[in-house]
Amino acid sequence: MAPQRRTATKAPEGNGASERRNRSSTKKDRAPREVQRLWQRPWLRTAGLGAGLVLTALLLWSSLGADDGVAEVLARRGEVVAGRFIEVPCSEDYDSHRRFEGCTPRKCGRGVTDVVITRKEAERIRSIAEKGLSLGGSDGGASILDLHSGALSVGKHFVNLYRYFGDKIQNIFSEEDFQLYREVRQKVQLTIAEAFGISASSLHLTKPTFFSRINSTEARTAHDEYWHAHVDKVTYGSFDYTSLLYLSDYLEDFGGGRFVFMEEGANKTVEPRAGRISFFTSGSENLHRVEKVHWGTRYAITIAFSCNPDHGIEDPTFP
C-alpha cells in the first residue's frame, strides 16, 4: 500500500551477505576458476553478451526516459504505482526552524503511490472542486479553492466563499463532501507517516491546503503564475511535508502540467494521474515546478503538513 521502506529492511540482509562472501573468499578462490570454465562454453558466452546488451539498452532507455529526452519519469500516467520511494539527502532548510524530533525530516525524499486513493474517490473529490470553482474562477489560468479558509479565486482576487455565499453554500456542498475530504486527508497523512517512518499524529495539517484548477489561459496576476521553480519550505515556512493528490489525467484531460523535481543533470517528472498521490519533504532537496498547461484543465489538491502544532489547522466542517 504505502511506499516500501527498502533501506530499513535491506540492511540486515546486506550485512549477512557480505559476511558470507568474506568466509567463502578464504576458500582459495575456487569460484572464479569455475566461472572461467563456464565462460568458455560458447552458448553461455552468447547468452551472457545478449543479457549485457539488453541491460545496456534498458539502462539507456530508463535514463533517457521521457520522449523529449530531457527528464526521467518518476511515475508515468499509464502505470499503477504501488508505492515508489526515493530518498534524497535533506537540505539544511529545516535547521532555521524549530525542530520536532520524530517529525522534522531526518530522512528526506519523495514518493508516489496510486493505490491509496481509488480513481472513484478521486472522481468524487474532483466534483467537490468543480462545484466550488464553478462559483468563481480566476481571469488567468490558475484558480484555487481553499475549503479551510474559504478562499476562492474570482477574477483577479479572492473572496471568502462562506461569507460571500452565506447559507446558499449548503446547496452547493454536502455533508458527505466534507466527510470524504477528511477521509482523503487522513489517508494521505498515514501514507506520508509510513513512508518517512514517523508517527501520523506528529503531523499537523497546515495552510495553505487547497484545490487548484489550471487551464491554458494566460496569467493575469502573479497568483496565476504557478510554473516557477520553488521550494515549499521557503515559500511557506510551516511546511515540512507536501503532498499532491491529482484529480485528472495527463494527456487525457490536459497537456503540459507535469510536476518536475529539478535536479542538476536530470529533472524527474511525475505525470499526473487521477488518484495519484505524490509527496515529498518540503525543503530545497525537493526544488520543483509545474509545467505550463497547454490544453485542457488540470485539477489537483495540495495537502501540506507541519511538524509544528502551532501551525496546525482544522479539517473544514460543513457550514
Ligand SMILES: *[C@@H]1O[C@H](CO)[C@@H](O)[C@H](O)[C@H]1NC(C)=O
Ligand atoms: C480557463 O478558466 C477561466 C476561469 O478561471 C476561464 O475564464 C477561461 O475561459 C478558461 N480557458 C480555457 C481555455 O478554457
Ligand SMILES: *[C@@H]1O[C@H](CO)[C@@H](O)[C@H](O)[C@H]1NC(C)=O
Ligand atoms: C531541468 O529543467 C529546467 C527548467 O525546466 C531546465 O532549464 C533544465 O535544462 C533541465 N535540466 C536538465 C538536465 O534537463
